[in-house]
Each structure stands twice: as C-alpha cells, then as structure tokens.
Amino acid sequence: MTKTPRQPFPFSAIVGQEDMKTAMILTAIDPGIGGVLVFGDRGTGKSTAVRALAALLPPIEAVEGCPVNAPRRDLSPDWAQGVGDRMVTKPTPVVDLPLGVTEDRVVGALDIERALTRGEKAFEPGLLARANRGYLYIDEVNLLEDHIVDLLLDVAQSGENVVEREGLSIRHAARFVLVGSGNPEEGELRPQLLDRFGLSVEVTSPRDIATRVEVIKRRDAYENAYDRFMKTWAPMDAGLRNQILAARAALPKLKTPAAVLHDCAALCLALGSDGLRGELTLLRAARALAAFEGETSVKRAHLKRVAPMALSHRLRRDPLDEAGSGARVERSLAEVLP
Amino acid sequence: MGWGGVSQGNASNSGPPPPSSIHRGEARRGADPAAQTSEAELTAWKRVELALMALAVDPGGLKGLWLRARAGPVRDRATAALAALPLPQRRLHPGIGDEALFGGLDLTATLAAGRPVRSEGLLAQPAALVLTMAERCPAGLAARLGQALDGPGPCLIALDEGAETEEALPPALADRLALFLTLDGIAEADAPPLALDQKALAVARDRLPRLRVPATVGERLTGVALALGIPGLRAPLLALRLARVLAALRGHAGVRREDVLTAAELAFAHRARTFPEVVPEAPAPPPPDSGTEEEQSDSLDLPEELILEAVKAALPADLLDRLTTARAARALKGGTGAGEARAGHKRGRPLPSRPGKPDANHRLDLIATLRAAAPWQAVRQRALSAPGLTAQPAPPSPPGGEGRGEGEAAARRLHIRPSDLRIRRHQERSERVLIFVVDASGSAALARLAEAKGAVELLLARAYARRDHVALIAFRGPGAELILPPTRSLVQTKRRLSGLPGGGGTPLAAALRLAGETALRARSRGLTPVLALLTDGRANIALDGAAGRERAEADAAAMARGWRATGAASVVIDTASRPEAGLRRLAQTLGGVYLPLPRADAARLSTALEAALGPVQAG
Incomplete structure (x- = not known):
C-alpha cells in the first residue's frame, strides 16, 4: 500500500468550482486580501483545493532554520535558536490547524522537552509561527472551539502573536492567510470570525451529470494512471503559477481609476455592510483579479465579479433569509452598478 | 436493518428463497432477468464476506468499513476476518487524544531517561484503524481521522454500536468509507466463521492495476448516485473503486455488469437520501474524450435503471425514517457547536492554569x-x-x-x-436551549399556524443573535414529535418549520412530556432548557392517545407539574383570538409566564418573550 509520495491533486484539474478557485488564486496574488472561507457540502473538493493550492504556490525565500520563516536575518526573532545566516527557498507554508488543538500548540509554549532535559527556559513556537507568511488552514472551521477562535481573531487582526505566560514574554510576526472550510449544516460561524475572512465562497456539488462524471473521471485517472495524469496537468499548474507570479509583479503598477473607488463605496453603502473592511477587501480583490487577467487598470467588471465573494458574508445577517446574502449582493450590484 | 428481511428469508443459502421474503428479490428480477446472477442472490452473511474480502484486497483505496452492529458473536466473527487485511490493526476509542494519534513527547519515559523520548502516534504507520464505539466519536476526532483517511495509507473500520437511529458514526467519516454493513437479523447459526482465502486476495491485489474499466461505468455510477440524492462525489468514486476490486476478486479481466451492480448496492444503499420513485432518463451520451476510444470497445451495456433497481432492492426498509433521523443526528452531532467535544462536562471552557x-x-x-x-x-x-x-x-x-x-x-x-x-480554571458559561413547542392541531387552523410559524421565526432570529440552541416540537393528532433536536443551525430549523403540517387534535400532554425528555437530555449536556409553548387551545388528547377533554387536561397538568419540578423556565404564548383561561392555569402550573397575544404580531411576541426570559440569559 505504501507508494512513493505523490503530488496532491493538481489545482488546475479541479472541475468547476470556479468561485472557489478564483478566490484562492486572488489570495495567492495578494495575501493582504485576508483569507478565504469555503462553505459547502461534504465531498465537494474543499480540502482537495486547499491541498492543491499548497503545491501551486510559488516558494518563498526565508532565513535558514527560522521558526517564523523570516525574510531577513534581522527579522528573525531573538528567541529563535539554530537560525542560520543563509537564505533558503522553501515552499509556502500551508499549516493545518486541527480541531481540538490546544492553545499551547497554536500560540506556542514553554519548550517542555528542553526544560526537562536541559533545565532551560525556551520557547517552543506553535502553529501560528509556522504559518507566518503562508496559509493557515482550518477544516470544519465552524466546529472549532470558541477559545481557539478568539485567539485566532486576535492574531489575524494584529498580525502578531504575543505570548505572555509561564514567565515567557515572546512576540513574533504571524501574518497568514486564513483558509477555512466547513459544512453549514453542522453549525454556524460566529460573525466576528466570518468578518476576518476576506472572501467567502459557497460550494455545492455539481448537479449536472456531465460535470460530475468529469470529476469522477479525473479523480479515477489521478488514482489509477497517476503518471499520465500528472504529465497532462503539471504543465497547467506551472502555467498558473507563472500567471500568479506575473500578477504579483504587476499589482503595484496597476492603476485604480477614481470611478472604481466610487463604485466600491456606492456598492458597500447600498448594501449597508459594516465597517470599511468590506470596501478595502473588495478593492484589493478587484485589483488582484485585474492583475491576474493582465489588465493595466481595474475595471468595473472586475469589481462586479469579486463583489459577491468579498461582501456576501459581511452583510448584517438576516438568518431567515433563505435566498442567502449572495442574492442580496447580486441584487444591489444590478441596482448600483448597472 | 436494511437486509434483515432478506437475510432471515434465505439465510440457509440453498434453493430459492422462501415466499415470505420474495417480494424484494422479485422487484429486482422483474426489472431484468439477466441480472439474476448468483451475486444478485447474496445472503446477508455472504454479503458481509464479500465486503470484507473487498476491503482486504484494497484497504487503502476503499478507505474502510462502517460496521453497524451490537457487540456479539456475529460481530466477533466479522471482525475476526479483518485479520486478513494486509495492514496491522490498531484499536482506537472515541476518547483518544492527539498524543496517541500523532505521537509526542513521552513524558514518563523522558523523565525516567533524562532525555527526550518521543512516542510514535497511531497514524504514523499505515494501519487498519479499528474505531470502537464509533457512534460516540466526537466531531474533532472525526475531522482528524477524516484528514488521515484523505491521505494514502490508513483504512478505518468503524464499529458502530448505536442503539438508536440518531446515534451513528459522524457523517464526516461515514462519507469517506466505501463499505457499510449491518449485522442485524443475522443469526449466529447463519454466520459460520469466515476464512478469507489469502491466495485469492493476493491474486486479486495483483490483478487490480491491470483491470480494464469501461468508460461508461463511472458515468452510470455517478448518475445513480445523483438519482439516489447522494450529494457528494465521494460515493461514486468509492463505488467505482469497489467495482474494480470486485472484478479483480471475481477474476474478471475488466469490470462487468455484476461487479457494478454489487458495488452500487454495497456503497450506495446506506447513503441514499431520496427514494428513487422516478427512474431517470438515460443520460446524454458522454462528451467525446480522448482516451475513451479504446475503452469504448469493451463498453458494457448497463442501463442506469438496472443499477438503480439493484440498489433499491438493498435499500433499508426504514429508509424514510432514517432519512429524517439521520439529519436529526447530524443536527445533534454538529449543531451543538464548538463545545460539543466536551459533552460530558460542558462546564465552561478551560482557561490558562x-x-x-x-x-x-x-x-x-x-x-x-x-x-x-x-x-x-x-x-x-x-x-x-x-x-x-x-x-x-x-x-x-x-x-x-x-x-x-x-x-x-x-x-x-x-x-x-x-x-x-x-x-x-474553567469559565462557566451555560448555554440556553429554547424548546419551542408548537401547536399544529386543527384548532390552530392554518392561518394561526402560519402566524405561530412567523412568531417562532422571529424568536429564532433573536436566538441566533444570542447563540441560543433551538429545538422544535410540534404536536397534533395523536401525539407530539421532536421535529428538530437542539441545534444552532437556523437553516435547518427554518426548513423544518416551513414543512410543518397542520390538523388533528391537541395532544398537549404528549407534547409536554416530549419537551421534558428533550430538556433532560439537554441538561445532561450542560444546556439550560427553556420552554416556549405556542398554542391556542385546551388539551383534548390524553397521553395514551384517547380523545377526551377531561383526561387530556389532567394529563397535561401532570406533565406541567413535572416540568415545574425541574425548575426550568417556561413561557406559554396564547395565540387564540380570545385569551384562554385554561392556558393561564397551565402557565401557573408550569411555573412560567403567560402571554396572551391575540392577533399577536411577531414583533410584539418577541419583545414579550424577551422581557419574560431576560433573567434566564443572565443566569
């Protein structure tokens, strides 16, 4: 049963689910967008997409042995040990946050191993340190313990993890893209956490036979004719990676016309979304999309395409509105930005 | 549960099945006589054997088996056959921690040795994980095992001893396992010890990669899964894999129709969400695809209807019951939200020491x-x-x-x-569950019922804002029904509420008894129950279902005293057009608040309830 380690299922080979894929690509272009929430049925490829994304992301340059993947030697925290002077290239970290994880494992704690054996008081970095400059993935995010959620909210907001416990006083950078997935039937997500995700998409199982069959076919090919399958799709993934890199480079030079800014504000006003975070995310996502498509300036069309994923989860929620907030965004879009 | 009838009928496995069990078999035969191979006549125990063999051939691909049965000699015989799996067995229990799963610092050994000693987790090596008492598996463990199963290597045998239908393996795991077996109705005498032929298994394993799979198999299985209302795409994938394994076991060069039929039966029957009344039209011809050409040559002629019939014959008889309870179970499992993992002592979240x-x-x-x-x-x-x-x-x-x-x-x-x-240190934080008891009897005629629904919806919105749990009980005709066990999912509540029918008598006592039971269960999980009774009339159905106002009211009063004894808060909302004196008395007996709201609009109702229940929230 043991096989040679395989690449995860290629990102570009995922059938359909365009919203989810777009959202993930946008965060890869501009991590400042702040994460993706994927809500939907079981077995719709949520986890597959996240694992595929990990393989797709361009590698990062980091200080060798640095626990927080610092980009420069002087940014490496002073408590860190075994940090080299060389720079190494490593894959963008995608860290899994398992459910039922302890606070210690998330934020880090006293390194009990070193304390026991050498009598030293040392800090053992947690998952937040490892996820710095990368992705933090929470499967079944709506089942996460409340106190872990609180922790994440705080860190995701400040971009810094502060540990004050057991006589330790440690702080380190913890900037990561939060990716959550879950099944809405199993419970709701607290609005505060919802708001921390830049984009949110809903995925459903494809209802038409042809798409479903295509999914089955590709998955079957991946499992049973791995080499041939990867030969087809690996170049596609590589192409997508180059496109992401190109978009990253193009992003700072992208022009944002005043009219688009105005559209942003008008749309958010019409929807009554709380705070300015929605507008900022909307703009960033639209810029990332424009860059991805090789445009030189943001257009209204970009805005319209990212508006549902950037705004639908920020609306003051009407829990009994069956149509869902996605429909409300669409409605407002049609009214405000004809 | 599903194949009980069949198994009892022809468990002797010789000759035609006796008349008592024929009708299901006939349905299958009527559809297509050609499908009547020896496989179509699987006895329940043969089915178990076949499933176990399939699992032994490809444990990593099929991901595992959900075995729903109480502990006993029959189950022991089934699990004994797991020794044929090419993986070491590891036993897990629902309370297993991360250290045991993923490994970690072995504190005892470290202290003794004076140097760090790491323990290896159960998931470190590919293994056949045997999860005992799988019905008690918490959501967190299910998620972790699910992640482990998504990778190559392990397979899971979930021994589910759930006594009630709402106790079951968490759906996150059930969805990932290809096989489902139940041993209900299999007598010990009909279950001889299984000796899986290792040589045959090895041959099948060897043959597996070279099997030819006609292109249509995947399409057919996908179509059938859709017709059965199976939402995710794992089911058809697993069925496809299973069909391969079965073909390999049976010595076929390629997947044949009987392999597909058996695979669909084994993998789909327990997942079905709708009973396929209407057989779907044959699907459109598959889109042209490079690579399928050579496979088309040995394409098999297998209409979807045929597979559907096969699965239908294997569908559990109590599918409809299961449909509702399975969803209820889901609500029960996940709906309690984050804190559920510590269900036993949900007395607040731990704080740093x-x-x-x-x-x-x-x-x-x-x-x-x-x-x-x-x-x-x-x-x-x-x-x-x-x-x-x-x-x-x-x-x-x-x-x-x-x-x-x-x-x-x-x-x-x-x-x-x-x-x-x-x-x-723990932070005490008791959560509230609002138990809505809604009168759907004839007296609460349709218009009033609609109003009551509106009121409940408004209250739900408030409940959402305060993260309350919500349970819904409706009563009409002969008895009361728990439509939704405590959950936080508003979407579900809303859906369930809108499907609520009306008409019949007013079995108030039965409703209160059910509310009491629900409250008791909620208490045991650390929730504070609050009763909200919406009715417009007096009880006229006694506990035993007999009509008659006097006994009905006596019963209702007795039940109300029972509720009061628990000390839980309650509100009686009178939705009749004129205030009903009986209800005021009932509210007094309940020790609760009485709100006469003739022609109540939902907003007023909400304010009133808010005012009445305010102190509870603080407590």
Whole structure:
C-alpha cells in the first residue's frame, strides 16, 4: 500500500468550482486580501483545493532554520535558536490547524522537552509561527472551539502573536492567510470570525451529470494512471503559477481609476455592510483579479465579479433569509452598478 | 436493518428463497432477468464476506468499513476476518487524544531517561484503524481521522454500536468509507466463521492495476448516485473503486455488469437520501474524450435503471425514517457547536492554569505544574547537591549528604515546590436551549399556524443573535414529535418549520412530556432548557392517545407539574383570538409566564418573550 509520495491533486484539474478557485488564486496574488472561507457540502473538493493550492504556490525565500520563516536575518526573532545566516527557498507554508488543538500548540509554549532535559527556559513556537507568511488552514472551521477562535481573531487582526505566560514574554510576526472550510449544516460561524475572512465562497456539488462524471473521471485517472495524469496537468499548474507570479509583479503598477473607488463605496453603502473592511477587501480583490487577467487598470467588471465573494458574508445577517446574502449582493450590484 | 428481511428469508443459502421474503428479490428480477446472477442472490452473511474480502484486497483505496452492529458473536466473527487485511490493526476509542494519534513527547519515559523520548502516534504507520464505539466519536476526532483517511495509507473500520437511529458514526467519516454493513437479523447459526482465502486476495491485489474499466461505468455510477440524492462525489468514486476490486476478486479481466451492480448496492444503499420513485432518463451520451476510444470497445451495456433497481432492492426498509433521523443526528452531532467535544462536562471552557493550592474546588493541573517546575530542576538539583545550601527546605526530598546513593536518587527525583502548583480554571458559561413547542392541531387552523410559524421565526432570529440552541416540537393528532433536536443551525430549523403540517387534535400532554425528555437530555449536556409553548387551545388528547377533554387536561397538568419540578423556565404564548383561561392555569402550573397575544404580531411576541426570559440569559 505504501507508494512513493505523490503530488496532491493538481489545482488546475479541479472541475468547476470556479468561485472557489478564483478566490484562492486572488489570495495567492495578494495575501493582504485576508483569507478565504469555503462553505459547502461534504465531498465537494474543499480540502482537495486547499491541498492543491499548497503545491501551486510559488516558494518563498526565508532565513535558514527560522521558526517564523523570516525574510531577513534581522527579522528573525531573538528567541529563535539554530537560525542560520543563509537564505533558503522553501515552499509556502500551508499549516493545518486541527480541531481540538490546544492553545499551547497554536500560540506556542514553554519548550517542555528542553526544560526537562536541559533545565532551560525556551520557547517552543506553535502553529501560528509556522504559518507566518503562508496559509493557515482550518477544516470544519465552524466546529472549532470558541477559545481557539478568539485567539485566532486576535492574531489575524494584529498580525502578531504575543505570548505572555509561564514567565515567557515572546512576540513574533504571524501574518497568514486564513483558509477555512466547513459544512453549514453542522453549525454556524460566529460573525466576528466570518468578518476576518476576506472572501467567502459557497460550494455545492455539481448537479449536472456531465460535470460530475468529469470529476469522477479525473479523480479515477489521478488514482489509477497517476503518471499520465500528472504529465497532462503539471504543465497547467506551472502555467498558473507563472500567471500568479506575473500578477504579483504587476499589482503595484496597476492603476485604480477614481470611478472604481466610487463604485466600491456606492456598492458597500447600498448594501449597508459594516465597517470599511468590506470596501478595502473588495478593492484589493478587484485589483488582484485585474492583475491576474493582465489588465493595466481595474475595471468595473472586475469589481462586479469579486463583489459577491468579498461582501456576501459581511452583510448584517438576516438568518431567515433563505435566498442567502449572495442574492442580496447580486441584487444591489444590478441596482448600483448597472 | 436494511437486509434483515432478506437475510432471515434465505439465510440457509440453498434453493430459492422462501415466499415470505420474495417480494424484494422479485422487484429486482422483474426489472431484468439477466441480472439474476448468483451475486444478485447474496445472503446477508455472504454479503458481509464479500465486503470484507473487498476491503482486504484494497484497504487503502476503499478507505474502510462502517460496521453497524451490537457487540456479539456475529460481530466477533466479522471482525475476526479483518485479520486478513494486509495492514496491522490498531484499536482506537472515541476518547483518544492527539498524543496517541500523532505521537509526542513521552513524558514518563523522558523523565525516567533524562532525555527526550518521543512516542510514535497511531497514524504514523499505515494501519487498519479499528474505531470502537464509533457512534460516540466526537466531531474533532472525526475531522482528524477524516484528514488521515484523505491521505494514502490508513483504512478505518468503524464499529458502530448505536442503539438508536440518531446515534451513528459522524457523517464526516461515514462519507469517506466505501463499505457499510449491518449485522442485524443475522443469526449466529447463519454466520459460520469466515476464512478469507489469502491466495485469492493476493491474486486479486495483483490483478487490480491491470483491470480494464469501461468508460461508461463511472458515468452510470455517478448518475445513480445523483438519482439516489447522494450529494457528494465521494460515493461514486468509492463505488467505482469497489467495482474494480470486485472484478479483480471475481477474476474478471475488466469490470462487468455484476461487479457494478454489487458495488452500487454495497456503497450506495446506506447513503441514499431520496427514494428513487422516478427512474431517470438515460443520460446524454458522454462528451467525446480522448482516451475513451479504446475503452469504448469493451463498453458494457448497463442501463442506469438496472443499477438503480439493484440498489433499491438493498435499500433499508426504514429508509424514510432514517432519512429524517439521520439529519436529526447530524443536527445533534454538529449543531451543538464548538463545545460539543466536551459533552460530558460542558462546564465552561478551560482557561490558562493559575498558581494556587489544589483543594476540593480546585483541581491540580498536573501538566502545567510539571511545566512550571521543569525549568528549575537543574537549579534545584544543584542546590541540593551543594551541602551548604540545604537550609532551604525541600519538602519531598531528604536533606542532602545522607550518603551518595540517596543523594543521587534525590537528584534524579522531580523537585516540585509549592510555588509550582497550578490549578485548573474553567469559565462557566451555560448555554440556553429554547424548546419551542408548537401547536399544529386543527384548532390552530392554518392561518394561526402560519402566524405561530412567523412568531417562532422571529424568536429564532433573536436566538441566533444570542447563540441560543433551538429545538422544535410540534404536536397534533395523536401525539407530539421532536421535529428538530437542539441545534444552532437556523437553516435547518427554518426548513423544518416551513414543512410543518397542520390538523388533528391537541395532544398537549404528549407534547409536554416530549419537551421534558428533550430538556433532560439537554441538561445532561450542560444546556439550560427553556420552554416556549405556542398554542391556542385546551388539551383534548390524553397521553395514551384517547380523545377526551377531561383526561387530556389532567394529563397535561401532570406533565406541567413535572416540568415545574425541574425548575426550568417556561413561557406559554396564547395565540387564540380570545385569551384562554385554561392556558393561564397551565402557565401557573408550569411555573412560567403567560402571554396572551391575540392577533399577536411577531414583533410584539418577541419583545414579550424577551422581557419574560431576560433573567434566564443572565443566569
């Protein structure tokens, strides 16, 4: 049963689910967008997409042995040990946050191993340190313990993890893209956490036979004719990676016309979304999309395409509105930005 | 449960099945006589054997087996056959922790050895994980095992002993396992010990990669899954895999129709969400695809209807019941939200430990204490070994210098001072569950019912805002029904509420009894129950279902006293057009608040309820 380690299922080979894929690509272009929430049925490829994304992301340059993947030697925290002077290239970290994880494992704690054996008081970095400059993935995010959620909210907001416990006083950078997935039937997500995700998409199982069959076919090919399958799709993934890199480079030079800014504000006003975070995310996502498509300036069309994923989860929620907030965004879009 | 009828009928496995069990078999035969191979006549135990063999051939691909049966000799025989799996078996229990799963620092061994000793987790090596009492598996463990199953290697055998339909393997796991078996209705005598032929398994394993799979198989299986209302795409994938394995087991060169039929039966029957009344049209011809051409040559002629018939024959007889309870179970499992993992003692979330002395009210946090003491061990040992410094008292260890052997033992001992002691702290936070008991009887005619629904919806919106749990009970005709067990999912509540039919008598007593039971269960999970009764009339159906106002009211009053005895809060909302004196009395008996709201609009109702229940929230 043991096989040679395989690449995860290629990102570009995922059938359909365009919203989810777009959202993930946008965060890869501009991590400042702040994460993706994927809500939907079981077995719709949520986890597959996240694992595929990990393989797709361009590698990062980091200080060798640095626990927080610092980009420069002087940014490496002073408590860190075994940090080299060389720079190494490593894959963008995608860290899994398992459910039922302890606070210690998330934020880090006293390194009990070193304390026991050498009598030293040392800090053992947690998952937040490892996820710095990368992705933090929470499967079944709506089942996460409340106190872990609180922790994440705080860190995701400040971009810094502060540990004050057991006589330790440690702080380190913890900037990561939060990716959550879950099944809405199993419970709701607290609005505060919802708001921390830049984009949110809903995925459903494809209802038409042809798409479903295509999914089955590709998955079957991946499992049973791995080499041939990867030969087809690996170049596609590589192409997508180059496109992401190109978009990253193009992003700072992208022009944002005043009219688009105005559209942003008008749309958010019409929807009554709380705070300015929605507008900022909307703009960033639209810029990332424009860059991805090789445009030189943001257009209204970009805005319209990212508006549902950037705004639908920020609306003051009407829990009994069956149509869902996605429909409300669409409605407002049609009214405000004809 | 599903195949009970069949198994009892022709368990003897010889000759045609006796008349009593024929009708299901006939349905299959009627559809297509050609499908009547020996496989179509699988007895329940043969089915078990076949499933186990399939699992033994490809445990990593099929991901595992959900075995729903009470412990007993029959189950023992089934699990004994798992020895044929090419993987070592590891047993898990629902309370297993991360250390055991993923490995970690072995504290005891580390302390003894004086150097870090790591323990290896159960998931480190590919293994056949046997999860006992799988119905009690918490959501967190299910998610972790699910992630492990997504990778290559492990397979899971979930031994589900759920007694009631709402106790079952978490759906996150059930979805990932290809096979489902139930041993209900299999007598011990009909279940001879299984000896899986290792040689045959090895041959099948060897043949597996070279099997030819007609392109249509995937399409057919996908179509059937859709017709059965199976939402995700794991089911058809697993069925496809299973069809391959079965073909390999049966020595076919490619997947044949009987392989597909059996695979669909084994993998789909328990997942079905709708009973396929209408057989779907044959699907459109598959889109042209490079690579399928050569496979088309041995394409098999297998209409979707045929597979559907096969699965239908294997569908559990109580599918409709299961449909509702399975969803209810889901609500029960996940709906309680984050805190459910500690269901037994849901008395608030743990806070970081604080220094302090353990006593009756404060429990020692051993790990935190060890952590606090750990950094000082070297220092304290040095202090001990230096004779001049023994002035500082070290309670557990004798003063140094009493001979070299003892001194060394003392040095190896853990030195814990009172200042190291840490105590556990929890933040008390009892959550509330609003139990809505909605009158759907004939007297609450349709318009009123609609109004009641509106009121409940408004209250739900408030409940959402305060993160309350919600349960829904409706009563009409002969009895009351728990439409939705406590959940936080508003989407579900809303859906369930809108599907609520009306008409019939007013079995108030039965409704109150059910509410009481629900409250009791909620209490055991640390929730505070609150009753909201919406009705417009007096009871006229007694507990035993007999009509008659007097006995019905007596029963209702008795049940109301029972509720009052629990000390839980309640509100009676009178939705009749004129205030009903009986309901006021009922509210008094319940020890609750009475709100006459003739022509109530939902907003007023909400305000009134808010006012009435306000103190509960604070408490």
